[in-house]
Amino acid sequence: MPPPANTRRAPSPPDGGWGWAVVFGAFVSIGFAYAFPKGIAIFFKEIQGFFGTSYSEVAWVSSIMLATTYGAGPISSILVNRYGSRPVVMFGGLLCGIGMVSAAFCTSIMQLYICVGFITGLGLALNLQPSVIMIGKYFLKRRPIANGLAMAGSPVMLCTLAPLNQFLFDSFGWRGSFLILGAILLNCCVAGALFRPIGPGTTSVKTQVTVEGKGALKRDVTEDAVEMSSPTNLPMKNKTEEEGDRDCCEKINQYLDFSLFKHRGFLIYLIGNVLMFLGFFAPIIFLAPYAKHIGIDEYSAAFLLSILAIVDIVARPTTGIIANSKWVRPRIQYFFSFSIAFNGICHLLCPLASSYTGLVIYSVFFGLAFGMVCAMLFETLMDLVGAPRFTSAVGLVTIAECCTILLGPPIGGTLIDTFGDYKYMFIKCGVVMVLAGTFLFIMNYYNYRMLAKEEKERKAKEEDPKTVRTENEGRNNWIKETTQDGPELEPLREEQEEPKKEVNGIIEV
Amino acid sequence: MLAAFAGKCLGGLLLLCLYLSLSGGSSADPAMTTQDASSQSQANSLTNMKNELSEPMATTQIVSWQTQGCPSDPVTLGHEVSVPGPNLATKESRQTSNQSITSVQYELLLPGASGTSVETTISLEKVVEVELTCILDKEYSYLKSFQVSWKRGNETISHTNKTDNSWSIKVSVSDSSKLGSYNCTLKGEKELSGIFHLQVPKIKGKEKPTISYLRDTAVMTCECPGYTAISWTWYMTNGSKQIVINESLLTDRYVISKKSASITQLKILKLTKEDGGEYWCEAAFELGKSEGRLELKVLSFMAPLKPFIAIVIEVVILVALIVCYEIYSTKVKRTEAEKEFDQIEHLKSEDGGLESSEARQRRI
Numbered sequence: 001m002p003p004p005a006n007t008r009r010a011p012s013p014p015d016g017g018w019g020w021a022v023v024f025g026a027f028v029s030i031g032f033a034y035a036f037p038k039g040i041a042i043f044f045k046e047i048q049g050f051f052g053t054s055y056s057e058v059a060w061v062s063s064i065m066l067a068t069t070y071g072a073g074p075i076s077s078i079l080v081n082r083y084g085s086r087p088v089v090m091f092g093g094l095l096c097g098i099g100m101v102s103a104a105f106c107t108s109i110m111q112l113y114i115c116v117g118f119i120t121g122l123g124l125a126l127n128l129q130p131s132v133i134m135i136g137k138y139f140l141k142r143r144p145i146a147n148g149l150a151m152a153g154s155p156v157m158l159c160t161l162a163p164l165n166q167f168l169f170d171s172f173g174w175r176g177s178f179l180i181l182g183a184i185l186l187n188c189c190v191a192g193a194l195f196r197p198i199g200p201g202t203t204s205v206k207t208q209v210t211v212e213g214k215g216a217l218k219r220d221v222t223e224d225a226v227e228m229s230s231p232t233n234l235p236m237k238n239k240t241e242e243e244g245d246r247d248c249c250e251k252i253n254q255y256l257d258f259s260l261f262k263h264r265g266f267l268i269y270l271i272g273n274v275l276m277f278l279g280f281f282a283p284i285i286f287l288a289p290y291a292k293h294i295g296i297d298e299y300s301a302a303f304l305l306s307i308l309a310i311v312d313i314v315a316r317p318t319t320g321i322i323a324n325s326k327w328v329r330p331r332i333q334y335f336f337s338f339s340i341a342f343n344g345i346c347h348l349l350c351p352l353a354s355s356y357t358g359l360v361i362y363s364v365f366f367g368l369a370f371g372m373v374c375a376m377l378f379e380t381l382m383d384l385v386g387a388p389r390f391t392s393a394v395g396l397v398t399i400a401e402c403c404t405i406l407l408g409p410p411i412g413g414t415l416i417d418t419f420g421d422y423k424y425m426f427i428k429c430g431v432v433m434v435l436a437g438t439f440l441f442i443m444n445y446y447n448y449r450m451l452a453k454e455e456k457e458r459k460a461k462e463e464d465p466k467t468v469r470t471e472n473e474g475r476n477n478w479i480k481e482t483t484q485d486g487p488e489l490e491p492l493r494e495e496q497e498e499p500k501k502e503v504n505g506i507i508e509v
Numbered sequence: 510m511l512a513a514f515a516g517k518c519l520g521g522l523l524l525l526c527l528y529l530s531l532s533g534g535s536s537a538d539p540a541m542t543t544q545d546a547s548s549q550s551q552a553n554s555l556t557n558m559k560n561e562l563s564e565p566m567a568t569t570q571i572v573s574w575q576t577q578g579c580p581s582d583p584v585t586l587g588h589e590v591s592v593p594g595p596n597l598a599t600k601e602s603r604q605t606s607n608q609s610i611t612s613v614q615y616e617l618l619l620p621g622a623s624g625t626s627v628e629t630t631i632s633l634e635k636v637v638e639v640e641l642t643c644i645l646d647k648e649y650s651y652l653k654s655f656q657v658s659w660k661r662g663n664e665t666i667s668h669t670n671k672t673d674n675s676w677s678i679k680v681s682v683s684d685s686s687k688l689g690s691y692n693c694t695l696k697g698e699k700e701l702s703g704i705f706h707l708q709v710p711k712i713k714g715k716e717k718p719t720i721s722y723l724r725d726t727a728v729m730t731c732e733c734p735g736y737t738a739i740s741w742t743w744y745m746t747n748g749s750k751q752i753v754i755n756e757s758l759l760t761d762r763y764v765i766s767k768k769s770a771s772i773t774q775l776k777i778l779k780l781t782k783e784d785g786g787e788y789w790c791e792a793a794f795e796l797g798k799s800e801g802r803l804e805l806k807v808l809s810f811m812a813p814l815k816p817f818i819a820i821v822i823e824v825v826i827l828v829a830l831i832v833c834y835e836i837y838s839t840k841v842k843r844t845e846a847e848k849e850f851d852q853i854e855h856l857k858s859e860d861g862g863l864e865s866s867e868a869r870q871r872r873i
Contacts, residue, residue: 049728176722176812194831
């Protein structure tokens with residue numbers, strides 16, 4: 001029987017098919033996670049009057065929600081590593097719904113902090129991370145396009161949520177609106193239902209059928225081995241002891257991979273992004289007030305944000321398509337650094353725009369740059385650390401970004417208050433982002449060179465032991481036929497090989 | 510030295526009051542087009558005021574300030590309906606004090622952008638002496654012979670020629686009868702006119718209804734930004750009657766609180782269906798009363814519950830559909846995989862049979 005020529009280590013991502021349904025689910029999930037904190041700002045004035053607090057106290061609700069969405073990243077990663085994406089997203093959707101429904105019955109601002117801020121924020125965090133992870137599992141060749149499409153959910157949801165929230169508020173007041181928004185957030189459960197598990201050792205049908213067969217095989221083999229001479233028992237016992245020690249460290253790493261902090265690419269990404277987020281969100285928040293400050297009326301100022309959102313919607317999938325092209329994909333990190341620096345340059349040029357047309361042009365370019373960065377935000381991380389470790393990576397990155405995301409707008413606000421002029425805030429944001437872009441560019445250049453060097457060394461190593469390996473290949477082949485290889489099944493397979501050799505040796509003797 | 514210190518103090522107080530009226534003015538006026546022009550004119554008036562303060566009149570002003578106190582300062586930089594275009598209506602307000610009655614000046618530059626007439630609205634909260642001046646723009650000084658008349662309705666008021674091309678009247682606004690529209694008309698080769706609308710400050714209510722629920726609390730706010738009302742009264746319209754909400758009427762359910770000098774709040778606890786309807790907040794000023802309208806809608810909790818349940822049902826149906834589709838497609842895949850597995854097993858058993866026969870042969 002001819003051995004199969006290529007045995008795969010893990011099933012390669014489908015790059016299509018049900019993947020597009022997953023992209024739609026991620027579109028909805030990511031859209032809610034990013035757009036919801038901004039969308040509920042419409043209710044704040046009424047809530048402020050209702051509870052008799054100051055506006056800043058009510059604005060804390062949004063900040064707490066955003067902080068929890070980013071800060072609960074590691075929790076999300078641990079849960080996904082343990083239970084898989086689908087149950088986590090459905091639980092997250094349920095949590096969001098419960099949070100908003102309970103917020104509809106709140107009687108104090110503290111209760112709002114808890115219900116809307118913590119509970120709904122946690123639910124959104126449990127939505128955001130797994131969506132991004134699932135895209136990595138379902139796509140490889142077309143991953144940038146999938147990422148771009150999924151991230152386009154954020155501006156689309158914002159554009160729909162803003163008028164919807166206004167309509168709900170006018171019809172039902174803030175309490176009724178929160179109740180209905182809770183129901184709308186339950187749609188995240190629908191998105192979660194679309195996240196059909198995929199990957200090694202999960203519900204792949206072939207493995208289910210063959211695992212039973214393999215289990216029977218293993219039992220036979222171990223029985224034979226035990227019946228054999230006792231010397232074979234000792235090496236096996238030592239092996240089990242070693243495995244016990246390894247399990248402890250592996251267990252922690254299984255839940256949250258802290259060894260990522262030794263990963264060069266991950267560290268580069270982390271430092272660059274943490275720096276970037278310091279100046280990322282502030283310009284959007286202060287664009288409308290800046291427009292009003294230079295004398296533009298309220299409606300035109302709001303229209304600037306709409307222009308930004310519309311350009312953003314178009315820019316994200318387009319960036320995905322560009323990033324997927326064969327010229328850009330191998331050098332996607334450079335493209336990412338370029339888009340960050342482009343963003344920074346836009347902000348630096350903004351103070352020159354003193355008329356409405358100038359601001360419109362700025363909004364267009366800002367929307368473009370913002371969309372480009374957001375579309376590739378998670379794609380570049382996946383590219384650096386690879387799909388298996390992405391789960392933990394995204395959790396660790398979001399909790400680090402959480403601090404600077406929250407710091408950025410207040411720092412901008414203090415700059416505006418101390419100098420009385422918006423241009424210093426734009427200059428600060430521009431400088432920070434240009435710095436982050438250049439840092440990422442240089443470090444990624446260095447990273448690419450190191451990766452190329454390591455690849456060469458690995459290939460050189462592989463050349464040598466190839467001659468020794470071919471004998472074992474023959475024995476291993478029929479095992480490979482009946483079993484699907486996966487990382488967790490591999491140690492099992494190696495365990496089998498040794499007693500198997502003994503058995504064969506004895507038979508042949 | 511005392512005058513200089515007093516001048517500085519007054520300057521600071523004026524800046525503060527200017528800021529208050531600026532922030533109040535920009536939100537209250539619906540027809541404000543370019544804020545630049547108005548802020549510039551405010552700045553101009555501020556510099557004019559500063560120049561005024563260096564005059565020896567400063568000492569008498571101090572007295573009047575202290576007696577009256579700053580929040581109710583008489584420096585009302587009125588509100589203007591600025592007309593877009595190059596000939597913007599500018600306004601200056603200078604203050605002179607004469608015992609306790611203050612005098613304010615308002616000017617209009619003729620003609621306006623629309624060609625012949627320009628209007629402005631001035632809100633007055635206290636008793637003042639108002640001097641209204643119409644100034645002819647320098648560009649139009651070629652118009653030689655014209656007749657100037659000041660009128661209020663059909664009543665003609667005698668005016669004084671301030672300069673060659675400006676004419677003014679003085680009105681002592683002591684009660685509400687003096688409020689209204691005063692217009693100056695220049696009849697000549699061209700007819701130009703300017704209208705000053707003198708009125709009490711408008712109350713900002715809410716155009717959209719406030720929505721609340723049964724047994725919940727409703728909070729309604731009224732404000733007159735930049736001005737201080739002497740007193741506030743709340744009315745509720747029941748059918749065609751207006752009922753005053755005062756202390757005697759259901760004190761435990763109604764809470765009227767004065768949030769600040771210009772903001773009042775009505776809180777209604779434990780709402781019932783009958784509480785829905787029109788509400789009026791009335792501010793009493795020295796020169797009259799002004800009303801703001803609010804609407805309250807009381808809904809039962811069934812109202813948002815229906816869309817809520819509809820959406821929940823939709824979510825459940827979608828999730829069920831997706832799960833069913835998945836089970837169906839995995840069943841199809843499973844039967845196909847089982848068929849394949851059976852085939853593989855069959856082939857293997859054939860091979861296995863061959864191998865074991867070989868092994869047996871070897872042993873033998």
